Amino acid sequence: MTHEPYPTIRLLPKTSPQKFRFGFPWVYSNELVMDRRTKKISAGNFVNLTDNAGIFLGVCTFNANSKIAARFMDRTEGQCIDRDWLRTKLETALSLRARLFDAPFYRLVHAEADGLPGVIIDRFGDTAVIQPNAFWAENMLDDFTAILTGDLGLTTVYKNALGRARKLEGLDNENKILTGSIDGAIPVQMNGATFMADIQGGQKTGLFFDQRPNHAFAAKLAKGLRVLDVFSHVGGFSLTCLAHGAIQATALDGSEPALGLAQQGADAMGVADRFETLRGDAFDKMKELIDAGEKYDFVICDPPAFAPNKVAMSAGLRAYERVARLGSQLVSPGGYLGLCSCSHAIDLQGFRDACLTGIGKSGRSAQILHTGFAGADHPTHANLGESAYLKSVFFRLD
Numbered sequence: 001m002t003h004e005p006y007p008t009i010r011l012l013p014k015t016s017p018q019k020f021r022f023g024f025p026w027v028y029s030n031e032l033v034m035d036r037r038t039k040k041i042s043a044g045n046f047v048n049l050t051d052n053a054g055i056f057l058g059v060c061t062f063n064a065n066s067k068i069a070a071r072f073m074d075r076t077e078g079q080c081i082d083r084d085w086l087r088t089k090l091e092t093a094l095s096l097r098a099r100l101f102d103a104p105f106y107r108l109v110h111a112e113a114d115g116l117p118g119v120i121i122d123r124f125g126d127t128a129v130i131q132p133n134a135f136w137a138e139n140m141l142d143d144f145t146a147i148l149t150g151d152l153g154l155t156t157v158y159k160n161a162l163g164r165a166r167k168l169e170g171l172d173n174e175n176k177i178l179t180g181s182i183d184g185a186i187p188v189q190m191n192g193a194t195f196m197a198d199i200q201g202g203q204k205t206g207l208f209f210d211q212r213p214n215h216a217f218a219a220k221l222a223k224g225l226r227v228l229d230v231f232s233h234v235g236g237f238s239l240t241c242l243a244h245g246a247i248q249a250t251a252l253d254g255s256e257p258a259l260g261l262a263q264q265g266a267d268a269m270g271v272a273d274r275f276e277t278l279r280g281d282a283f284d285k286m287k288e289l290i291d292a293g294e295k296y297d298f299v300i301c302d303p304p305a306f307a308p309n310k311v312a313m314s315a316g317l318r319a320y321e322r323v324a325r326l327g328s329q330l331v332s333p334g335g336y337l338g339l340c341s342c343s344h345a346i347d348l349q350g351f352r353d354a355c356l357t358g359i360g361k362s363g364r365s366a367q368i369l370h371t372g373f374a375g376a377d378h379p380t381h382a383n384l385g386e387s388a389y390l391k392s393v394f395f396r397l398d
Helices: 083-100 135-139 141-150 164-169 209-222 236-243 256-269 282-291 310-329 348-361
Strands: 008-010 026-028 046-050 056-062 068-074 105-110 119-124 127-132 156-159 176-179 186-190 193-197 226-230 248-253 275-279 296-301 331-341 366-373 391-397
Touching (some): 105 209, 135 141, 186 209, 209 366, 236 256, 236 275, 236 296, 248 282, 256 275, 296 310, 310 331, 331 348
Parallel strands (some): 248 275, 296 331
Antiparallel strands (some): 056 068, 119 127, 156 176, 186 193
């Protein structure tokens, strides 16, 4: 189908086009000629990107007000970004998840890694939660909704607009049901456990599908153990461990609604007699437990991102070190410690070093048993290290 030619933007003479030819998906504003004509292009419009000599590099979406001014959509010259193009992308994403999972509970779209920059879609059965974190996706919300319901067969689409990225893009923060209806929390079965996902009032989209393989590894250690799940959210690690034979589990979190959902999950699983919740600041509560002489066979800490950007990296590493030090002091001799990070700005080596420093400062020594990452429904963009954000390391302590 022919379409009106997109406006052209070009790289500055000093900007090498090589990394873009090799697949890097973002163009920063300081890499582009940002003249008056370019700045007048409406946010979310599509453009043809060329190098400074005029050689085509790709079709991008553009936002002059964002630090990431251009995001690659397609590398085929003349490609029209329309509903048909979007349908193909969503059907491709669905075919991968359908191969990976028996039940329709997963991340359906993982932004740049699925060729849809800035877009997150999590699927909860017949309900999709979309985070349109880039202007182009906000502009095409009607197309997303039509394809998800008309072509992919879902009944409800909910827009989650509370991401930090939306603010950086200049987008609103209005959550709303785009089509269908939502009646309370949605039960999700994973790794033998039941989780209650509150997609309207919970954190992010309501559940962290990315931890699925790390929950599964924890399950291998859990039988016969007493477990402490710190920063538990809706009980991801604790409920999974109970499903696989843990004798007792405590979920520690600062959110009363999240702990309420964790309790609902335990009730649904029939393990409420082995489950308890503890509400409060995780650092304060861990210190209280240490002072009280409490010990657990297995402690797992899955905190929020302490380093969401490079500016916060040093403080974030110190926070992870502190988590490891406190967590270690709660582990019985010969017990296990699982530590997780979802900070984009901290790589695996930096995270692991911070963990080992904290363990050492607690007076313990450790074996590394397992290193884990996000599940396959959260693929990594080959040219974007930031998309490999989730890291977990499991230790056995002396």
